[in-house]
Amino acid sequence: MKNYKRNDLKHHANVGMVFFYIANNLKNRINPFFFPVLGNQAIMRLEMRPEEYVIKDAKKAQDTEADLLIIENKIAAISENGKKNSLNEQTESRLIMISEIKYKKQICEIGKRIYEQGFIAANNGNMSIRISDNEFLITPTGVSKGFLTPEMIVKVDRQGNVLDGEYLPTSEMKMHLLVYQERPDIHAIVHVHPPYATAFAIAGIPLDQAIMPESVIYLGTIPIAEYRTPSSEEVPNAVKQHVHDHQGVLLENHGALTWGKDLEHAYYIMESLEFTAKINWIAKQLNGDRELSKKHVQTLVEMKSKVGIKGMTPQGVETPDGHHAKKITPIREQSLSEQELNIIIERVSEKIINELKKHL
Template structure:
């Protein structure tokens, strides 16, 4: 005769430190017993949990990186749809929407700006659709493309800029997620065609490395994808001239963090430059931070650089000069903070005004 388990039996198993998941598959379990099992599992009352309690578990670091079996991508339309709607992919879709809300809440994009991707196979990538606010995107609006940009799943049309993300993933297999946005301070640096200086703050050196700068190309074009993709192996954060920022990471949260890191760094540098001079901590200290970065498995292109190259910020020239003869505003020739430079600027502006009044 089959064993019948009641709620009382489950309570006795729990009290004895037994495993409620070890009930024989051919046993009869009453509805109240099933409820008791669910409650026990919620509270961790299993034999495995009891054994684990004797020895505290090792502290862990959350890891959201998606791992797939190489060569095992779904091939038929039916298999692709089943994979696209599977519980594991649903989790990633929800995480993409969460990142979209964070981007929008931080004012990193306006209108339908920005886009997000996650690689989920040898030839499959989840991406946000075109013409949608990242602050209100829903999981069922996410779509999926192959590595050539062809849409293979989803009811919304894929973003036109996903080819730039795909170029990064092709050039850098470690790039399993990309985030593109238009954060104000970092985009201002991109508009000026300059990257923020180094050797100022530890965190950007560890989590970003050297920030790249890609020459302007029309968004969504093959030229833009090629230009950005070429920089990706050496730079996890890339300023795109006159456009915005694109970053990559091992998962979508890792990539999004790098967007926050980039914007915060550019904002801090901008504010510091207005205070009249910035103090660096030197190349030897930077080497310490680079070692931390490589120990975390992140790419570091500066490992073989000479010390004189590591903190070379000679090209960083914040501030503006108004040239009276042409009216051109040149953001590269004036360095704020010095009394002589400030007085010279005031004198130029005064002379220009007096000349206009005299005429």
């Protein structure tokens, strides 16, 4: 009997250990925030020892955006339950690091997009993100933005001093810092050289025509910032006069610059800017860059105000009754140079002679 009990106890102990390891393994693998039923238990667990669990999850968060979302949810849960102060400095430091990893990955992703879109060539262009009042992540100089990796991104302060990173920050950093200084609501900036927008910048033509409802509402007017030598102190001054009333500028004979509430927003403004420039250019080739009437533009401005988009808007034009749009820019006249005419005459003559030879 004694042996039976001993074996029975040993059996139960083994079974218990097995269940213990299974439960412990599941606890580490399954995040209770994915299961509403276990949500309260998860919060209680965090309330007991928030530092331990947040640090553990932070270490796992370097690979996927899903993990980053888990971290944010847990911090929110701790904060709601009055336990935010229990996070020690080590935990807060690690969470800041994880947040920076997330932003660096986003910069790399947007860099790939602008490269694939043909907005840049070679090592052109630069981007940045504001991560605190005095800290910014910015792309390095001398590196293709289509092939960025997180460790290439540089952290700088408001004065442009490098706080972290092995690369030198972009030489056009001053332009970024000026926008952040003037606009506390701006958290990201994109500077690239998209072909159509840059062509308008070279021609000195602002994007200020009311040619499409979308550009009136979401883009507004994009002015020309007067040419200044790139990377010089003069460039920020040229941008400064436009930064409060617009979402971006065309840098004369240089490229385009946009800013937004986050990097995705700043990128989409740039994409819209380039699309508008392309449509505008094509319409001009057809001598059909007609602008919407002031009446229609006023309706669009009201819509713009309702969705909370600020900034200057194209004015529209006066149109005759019954007309919705009108062309007011000069008719584009195209003439051939003497050299072009000679080339055409030579080619036509050559074809005529070749055809005559076939019948002789």
